[in-house]
Amino acid sequence: MEFITLLKANLKRHKGGLAGIFILLFLVSLSLVTVLTIWENSNSYIPAEMRRAGFGDLTVWVSGIPNPDLLSNEISALDTVERTESQKIIYSNYVLREQESDSEGQLILYNPKENRYRFFTDSLSGYQPQPEKIQPGEVYVSPSMISIFGAEIGDEITFPIARAGKNLILKIAGWYEDPFMGSSMIGMKGFLIDGSSYDAALAILQNAGIDALARNGAMIHIFAADPEENRSLFSAEINEKTSLSSYAEFVHSKTAISGFMLVLQNAFSGFLFAFAAVLLLAAMAMLGYQIQSAIQQDFVNMGILKTVGFTSKRLCMIQLLQYLIAIICGMLLGLAAAVPMSQNVRFATLTTTGILIPAKLPFSLCLLSFGSILSVLIGFILWKLRNVRHVTPMGAIRGETEKQLFSVKRLPAIRAKGLYASLALRQLFTSKRRYIGACLVAILLVFFASLAGRMDAWLGTDGKGMMDAFNPADHDLGIQSFGELTQETFEKTIRSYSEIIDVYVLAMPNVTVNGVDFTANVIDQPERFHLIEGLPAMADNEIVITEFVAADFGVGIGDSLTIGADLGNHAYRISGIYSCANDMGQNIGISREGYLKIGSDFPNLWCWHYFLADPSQKAAITAELENAYGGDIHIHENTWPGLYGIISAMQALILVLYSMSVLFILIVTIMTGGRILTAEQKDFGIYKAIGFSSASLRMTFAFRFGIMAVTGSVLGTVLAAVFTDPLVSFFMKLAGISNFASAPDLGTVLFPGAIITLLFLCFGWLAARKIEKIDLTILVAE
């Protein structure tokens, strides 16, 4: 009974501090459960939806094939293949809302019997039953078209099937879910169409001859007899034993696709996990401070309780229970709030990912996480409560807790000039233990905000960092001609806007590396590749490879690989390691001369890459060239559709991070400030009595938090400078990006520290509002 009475009394006495712990743990739990929900659901949903969509262990995109069924049968006949499924497609560029597509789209013939796709309601609020048929002239697209093109239902999409304006124009009838091509991360987009639209496109194509702009093809899903078989060997065997390599545009394994689709979500989830961990550490710092202050505050009471027979263990149990009540309540509320939060996230990301990630709470994972966190926190609380053992009745009477443990000799002097700052420093130094928690929080938050800031700086406002990671070489504008249009003609248009500083040509044909399909970056100036190690592939028997290819094949500089294309195979020596994250780093770089030893040359293979004296003219040049030459030309800038999704996600992440930081700092400042104000109430009365105004006292109070935050910020910034690159590089490598190195400007480096310091200062000022209410009669003797 007395246990309950004391517990109730403690809860009442420390309600302010416990409320702070409750809110901090609520925020930790909310962020953790939300991330767990998104992470767990996306990791299970994407592979499940890929199975529904019928992706095989390997999926091959083929074109120029007279009869895809024959090829399917040829592949199915292999012992290692269980079966194949094929989907008819037409590759075509498209124009939506006057924007030309960056990559080719795929018009996919819709067959409701296959039940491959899920369809969203018009408002994207959920799913609706799949349509029995798609109406002629209509098309279903991924919701990511909203974020990429600003698409709306009823918009018309123009597919230039052949020159001379032979277009297929389709109206958007609704949205469908595609776990691969639906994502804004992927340039090629799927368009579900009905049989009559498909036939119409095919008819144009068949009559177009050399004027054809679109291509007929198929997606062949190949299911391995042994699902455990090595994908590279499986692919090599199919290439070797069938005619697939003659028609293959590109090949992706199911594992690679789901890995790629999940990699950024996992990277962002990992980042948010780390942030939740930082919040937990910050909450522990504050919990430690709260426990220490409460012991000081309850010192006399505990001494008295010991005189009436309470043991240290029993007193600790009361203290532990009071914190656990706040912690568990906070965590449970966070868990409950994570449900609507996850719902919001799934709908907010729908137009970027193209999929509606379920928001089902992963109970077992949450239980495991909560159990682990609670165990850590219980251990931490008991460790902090060890001082209760030292409370003795006599110690309480002697007021041992009030001991002054500092020497003024080592402290900065109080000066008339900068009086408030020097007083703040003195107060800070003489009661530094009170501020350690807040300082730790500042270090952690600045470190994390700096890390995010450095990633953002690397990404850049236009995503240049990411583009440099994905592109084999830099450029301002890339132009590829599909018809008779000559280089001289479009260069004339470019020069009317800007001088051309430099130019090189690049092609990206499919090749085989030791029999496995890969993309080759073929360039006429190999020194332009983003080389990490070794030398550029200048000779015609040399190649450069990515770190990932090197790891896959277990090769390095000086070793050889066999590269094959339509004219044959040849062994090439690896001269260097370069960086290109395209196809998750599964690509090689080779010189033009080197490629032409094994592959055919044709004019439309090459894309001219220009460096402009005035890169701001890119949009104007693009617009004029597209108007003048329409489907005969494809122009791309140093960007890709998925980039905007990543930039938006990064910005949203930073916004979330700073919002949480603001809340955290507010709570931490109020908790710490409240305790300090209570402890120093008399000192404030004295200062007021000798002529300090409330405003000046509030200023010195805010200064303490400012000084402490500056200290934390400096440490956090230094930690971020030391650890960001290796830490982020680790995550980036998962996405095929091997050359992450942040080179932030001074503003980016200083911003997190400055903003966190400013927040501490402001909230310190706000928390000090109570100083105004301190009555001088507090100094009157009782």
Added chain:
Amino acid sequence: MKQAILKGQQLCKTFPDGNEILQSVDVEIYNRDFTIIMGASGAGKSTLLYALSGMDKVTGGKVFYREKEITCLSENQMASLRAKEFGFVFQQTHLVSNLTLFENVAVAGYIGKTGTPKEIQEKARQLLRQMKVENAKDRLPANVSGGEAQRAAIARAMIGSPGLLFADEPTGALNRSNTEEVLDLLTALNRNGQSILMVTHDMRAAVRGNRLLYLEDGKLLDQLSLPPYEEAEIKQREAMVSQWLSNLQW
């Protein structure tokens, strides 16, 4: 003719529970006087002192310092007045715990801006010397005796050369020898022209004053004027004050 430095007109103080501590008190404190407020516990002595010094808000009436009403001053104006014109000594020493005795005194001078920093520091040293705590000036309040701390508190109160020094039972927490030392210091200050308003219920402290006010149930009941304090006349003064107090049935 004595010049009133501080005036209280119709001062009332009622607590939220309805308890009337001051009931329309009219009082004048004169320049260069050592005024003592006496009365039984709960009579409202300290409340009157804090009301007159502007440290506590009155619920009725006005206070004038050098003919200027201070009850209507803003918080900042009141802080400035306290820094420049008033000095305070409390029953508990009330020194800032993390400042040395010297710093406690100097900070009060800095905030009052009564001179250049060098002048203030020199004056602080001189006051601490005068208060006989020069040797302890670099110690923290926790490391000095109660008497030393209280003498440093008087030095702090004097750093701005205040027009009026308020003292609320300044010897209440001191032993006999420290009490005498503190009273001697206050007497010496008064002799040098310092106006002092002190609350006490201690006879030894009361006899130091030249004007004694008696407060009962929140009303000013009587006053007694004495000649300036001379140590040789202490017995005579004690008798006069005792007689006065017994007439008031204290």
